[in-house]
Amino acid sequence: MPRKDTGPDFIEALARGLDVIKAFGPRQRVMTLTEVATATGLARPTARRILLTLEELGYVRAAEGGFALTPRVLELGVAYVHSMGLWEIARPHLEQLSALTRESCSIAQLDGSDIVYVARVAVPKIVTLSVRIGTRFPALQTSLGKVLLAALPTAEADAVLETPSQSGITPRWRPSAEERHAVLRAVRASGWAVTDEQLAPGIRSVAAPLRDGHGRVIAAINVNAHSAETSMETLTEEFLPALLRTAGAIGADVALHESIPQSIPPSVSQVSA
Secondary structure (H helix, E strand, O other): OOOOOOOOOOOHHHHHHHHHHHHOEOOEOEEOHHHHHHHHOOOHHHHHHHHHHHHHHOOEEEEOOEEEEOHHHHHHHHHHHHHOOHHHHHHHHHHHHHHHHOOEEEEEEEEOOEEEEEEEEOOOOOOOOOOOOOOEEEOOOOHHHHHHHHOOOHHHHHHHHOOOOOOOOOOOOOOOHHHHHHHHHHHHHHOOEEEEOOOOOOEEEEEEEEEOOOOOEEEEEEEEEEOOOOOHHHHHHHHHHHHHHHHHHHHHHHHHHHHOOOOOOHHHHOOOO
16 A cells, blocks of 8 residues: 655655565575565565566565565665764764763864864864854964864975965964974873963964874864863863763764775675675
8 A cells, every 4th residue: 555645756666666675684594485475564476576676677586485685785884874964974983072061062163284183073162263153263372273284294284374365364472493392392202282272362272183993083072161161170170071082972973984885796696695
């Protein structure tokens, strides 16, 4: 019977095919035609046509006593995982960190001598500078930027910082080369960075690197606070441990995301009983 409350563009045949795939489970790895028809509520001829179609497409194979799914079904799940942006994977972690600290949390990447925000969970507060996805700030004066610059060899970081900022912002802190080198050395040694009103009045934050499955720094994550409400001690003693845990959790998810193959090799999907 056709489903109720479906729109005019609903494709019943596609829905039935998905129903057949979902009928298989840990305790029903091999199913007879009758069992499939009963589990899905389909007539036997309909269930048979769907099974034969799925077999021809490589998602089902004939097995002793009936039919079984093939590993090619994994492609459907892999397609979902790879359709997700990296920052969609990170977002639940950002939300948890923001809820824990009650502060805005962001992820940024380096673009020339600027950082660019690629993910953010904001807490409504009056701040000096507005931040949204795509916002650019001079890297050296932000905790996010310090982390990203510290991940580069010194000569490369120097070359990057020779590129004019495209942010349109004049930062408060303009260190000498010697002072800059000392700050980035300290960040490399500690594995995290802070900034205290170096970009603009009232803005302080702490940041940590995000690494991929090979240990490479691919972005940075921070907790941002207003200097009138949050002390540096709170940033480093209360927020930093949670920030480092979050960075580790995101890194683990990134590594898992990278480990999933882009496609299932044909030889795997053709395994027979």
